[in-house]
Amino acid sequence: MRKVESRMKPERKIRVVIAKPGLDGHDRGAKVIARALRDAGMEVIYTGLRQTPEQIVEAALQEDADVVGVSILSGAHNHICPRLVELLKAKGMNDVLVVVGGIIPDVDIPTLNALGIEGIFQPGTPMQAIIDFIGRYVRGVSATSST
C-alpha cells in the first residue's frame, strides 16, 4: 500500500482509497485517476492490484476514507460491488462514497444504482467530472454531519 501526499493543505483533505479488485491487472485507469485526485488536493491511498472486497473495506477503515473508488474492466463488477457495499454497511461505514470506474455495460447500471452507487464512470469520462462529483458529494455529507 502506498500513500500519496498532496502538496496542498486544506483543513481536512478528502481521503480517497483507490482499489483494483478482481484478477485483472490493467491498472492504467486506476493510477491515472489516483494522480488526478491527488493533484486536485485530495489524499489518495492506492491499494495496488487484486484486492478482495474485504481488503478494500479494511483499507478504507484504516485510512478513515471518505471515498472508495474501484476500477473494474473485467466484467466482475456484478460480483464485487454488492459485496463491497454490504461489507461497508456491516462496518457502519454508511457515509463512505463508493464510485466505480471502468467498462460497465449500460444494462448493469440500474443494478449498481440500486446498491446506492451513483458515481459510475464509463470509458471517456473526463477526470474533472470525477473530481467534481467526489467534491460535491463529500462536501454535502460533511455539511449535514458536522452539526
Added chain:
Amino acid sequence: MARPPIIASNVTKTRLSTAATAVQTWASGSGGTLSDRGRTDPFELARTLGEPGTFPYTRGIHADGYGGKLWTMRQFSGFGTPEETNQRYKALLLAGGTGLSVAFDLPTLMGRDPDHPLALGEVGKCGVSVASLADMETLFDGIGLDAVTTSMTINSPAPMILAMYLVLAEKQGVDWARLSGTIQNDILKEYIAQKEYIYPPRQSMRLIVDVFEFCAREAARWNTISVSGYHIREAGATALQELAFTLRDGIEYVQAGVDAGLAVDEFVPRMSFFFNAHNNFFEEIAKYRAARSLWAQTMRERFEARDERSWKLRFHAQTAGVSLTAQQPYNNVVRTAIQALAAVLGGANSLHTNALDEALALPTGDAALLALRTQQVIAHETDVTLTVDPFGGSQVVEHLTQEMQTGALDYFKQIDDLGGMVSAIEQGYPQREIADSAYRDQQAVEAGESVVIGVNRYADSGTGDAAIPTLYIDESVGERQVSRLEELRDRRDAARVAETLDVLRQGAVGTTNLMPHLLDAVRAYATVGEMCDALRDVWGEYEETPAL
C-alpha cells in the same frame, strides 16, 4: 519472383513542412515537430538505406515484401465456454481468417481454476475459459492442428497451455515438428504493464528458457515467445518507450537463454515480436523499421548470432485498443483502418484489427467480421501490397526511424546500468516511466491538446452516438465451467494426477526442464490451477510495490 521495390520520391521542403505540422506529438524526440529539428541528409541516406531483405532489414525482412505471402490475418478471439469460442473460430476461418489467436479468460491467465474463489465473476468474461486438456479438445474440435497456425496469448501459465496444445496434437496424430504457431510467453511485459504474473521474475525467466530449450528440440517450427510491446503501449507508454522496453525485454530473454547454455542461433530464430499500431501514422511506421534494424544489429553484434534468421525480427501487430472510444463507436472503424495501414506499410508479418465495439465489450460476431474485412480491404482492394517499404527514403519517416533508434539505444543503456531488465523492473523503473506517460497523455486529452474525435472534439454532433449491440457474457458461463470441471475431477485418475503434480513440484526445486513434467500432468488431465499451484508451492507468488 522478386518485384523491384518502389521507393517514394523525395518530398519537397514545402510538402514536408505541411506533413510535419499535421503530426504534432511525436514521442520519439522532444515532442516538437520535424521542422524544429534536424533532417536526414538525403545523400547519406541513399548510401546507408539498404534494400529490403538485406541486413539490417530496416526496409523489411523479405526482398519482395508481401509479394511472396500476405501477412497472416489473425483475429484475437475468445469468450465464454470452449464450445462458443470453437464456433467463433470456425466462423472466422470460413470468412477468410488465416490464423487463430486464442484469448483466454482472466482465471486461466492467472492460473486459477473456474471454481477458485478469486475466479468468481470472471470466468469466460475477458476470454475463453480453458481449465484442462478436456477444454482444449473442445476448443479445437473439428480444427486440425496441422491445418492452422495458432497464437496463444498467455504468459505465466504459458508452459502449461503449450503442453495442452502439444498433447492435443499427439491425440490428433500431428507431429510436433509440424506444428506452427506462437505462445506469447512474455513475462517481463507482465511485470512492466499488464500485470498478469504469478511467480517472482527470476523463476518465471526459468520457465521461459525451459520453453525455448524444449521447443528447439521437439517443436522446431513453433514460435516460443512473442515479445510484446502492445501491452506496454496500451498501459500508456509512448511509441519510443514501447520500442525500447520491448527490444530490451528481448535482449533479456536472449541473455537468459545464453546463460542457460543455449546457443544463440538455436533459439533466437523462433523468437517473434508483437507491436501496437497506434494513431501517429508515420511514427508507427518508423517504429517498426527501427525495431528491425535495432534487433538485427543487436543480435549480430552483441550476441554474435551468425544465422540470418536470428537477425530478422518478425512481428505481429494489433491496432490500438486504447484509441477506441465508447462515444461515437463507428469512428473506431476508421481509426482501426488507418492504424492497420500503418502496420502493413511498416511490414507487419501478422495483423489483428480491433472491432468497433471493443471500448464497450468483447466484440459481437458482426463487429469481429467487420474488423477482419477491414484488413482484407487493405490487402485486396488497394495497391499497398505491390510496394515494399514505400516510405523508405521519405524525409519524415527516415528521420523518425533514426530518432527511434537513437532514443531506444539511450533506454538500453539506462536499463543496462540498472543491471538489466529484471533488475530495472524490481526497481520499478519501466513501470514509473509508463505511468508518467499515461498521466501526461490523459492531461493532454483533458486540455484538448490531444484531439479525440467524439470525445473532446465534435462530441455533440448528435449523430453516430446511437447505442450499438454488444456482447454480454452472463454468469451462466461460470456455472457451466464449474460443473464441467467437477465432472472431470470425478472421472479422471486422481492418483495419477497427484503423482504427476508431485513430480512437477520436485522438478521445480531442481533445475531440470519442466516441460516433460507438465506434459505428463496434462496427459493425466491435471488442471491449469493445479499445475500452477504445484509451482506456487515451491516458488511462491510475486507481489509488486505499486508505483503511481
